[in-house]
Amino acid sequence: MEIKKVLVTGAAGYIGRHVVRELLNCGYSVTASDFNYKGVDERAEFSNVSLFSGDKDIYEQFGRPDVLIHMAWRDGFIHNSGAHMLDLSKHMEFLMNMIDGGVKLVSVMGSMHEAGYHEGAITADTPCNPQSMYGIAKNALRQALFLYGEGKDVIIDWLRAYYIFGDDVRGSSIFAKIVQAVEDGKKTFPFTTGKNKYDFIHIERLAEMIVAASTQTDIKGIINVCTGKPVSLAEQVEWYIKEHNYDIKLEYGAFPDRPYDSPAVWGDNSDITKIMENFKTDK
Secondary structure (H helix, E strand, O other), rough: OOOOEEEEEOOOOOOOHHHHHHHOOEEEEEEEEOOOOOOOOOOEEOOOOOOOOOOOOHHHHHHOOOEEEEEOHHHOOOOOHHHHHHHHHHHHHHHHHHHHOOOEEEEEEEEHHHHHOEEEEEEEOOOOOOOOHHHHHHHHHHHEEEEEEEEOOOEEEEEOOEEEEEOOOOOOOOHHHHHHHHHOOOOOOOOOOOEEEEEEEHHHHHEEEEEEOOOOOOEEEEEEEEEEEEEEEEEEEEHHHHHHHOEEEEEEOOOOOOOOOOOOEEEEOOHHHHHHHHHHHOO
16 A cells, blocks of 8 residues: 555654654655644644544544554553553544544554563563553553454554663653763762663664554564664663763662563564565665
8 A cells, every 4th residue: 555644643752753753754744643742843744633532533633644653652651650541441442433434554652561571582472461550551452452453454563662762861761860860960870780681772763663664564463663682781771871971870789670670571573674674675
């Protein structure tokens, strides 16, 4: 199918701004949806349509996009916020109305936190046992969405992200906290043991993966948008400090490791690797 118009929800979010820019750079027409549009590429069309209105004709209201990339989510960095479960039915209602309206390609942002405690590579088939309200809500949305899409004329992709860095002034990750500590003039940063290994990706590379996965139809379902490489938290953060020439030292052991964090967890990147090879060819 020919793809011209893409709707991005959560367009002003930490990831959303980069996805909007990447789509525009690839030549797509982009409709951006969010509460405000600070920092969003002005080449996009800014929509004032209410995302969670419950309107059955919301697909028409958004201008009948070919692709929906749904990244809107409250309190994504606050894993046990009550908003996750409170908003769950609103997300599902919106997605159902978009599918019923006629959108053909739907991509929704997922999270490694759906899996819960897991050691090793997370694949599309890894059983999920989420340990936070955020993970529970995302997991439930994925299950309900795939069930709803069965037998319908729509392709649904669930883009499962891992640990993200870059554009850290706008984020809430440990990298953002280090940037803030440096700006505050602090010379030490309280840290865990740093031994746990995760899958880290730069936000611009992640945006490329999200756009590539969302605008293709060969690989469907759960797609890990990640590097596939486990790196210890200490190694990644020490690299980050050195890369930015920050005058700050990690205070190892100041905080205990969280009991629900795996010693080593990363994503199986076999599908996204194939997608990115084709994406480069297309570009």
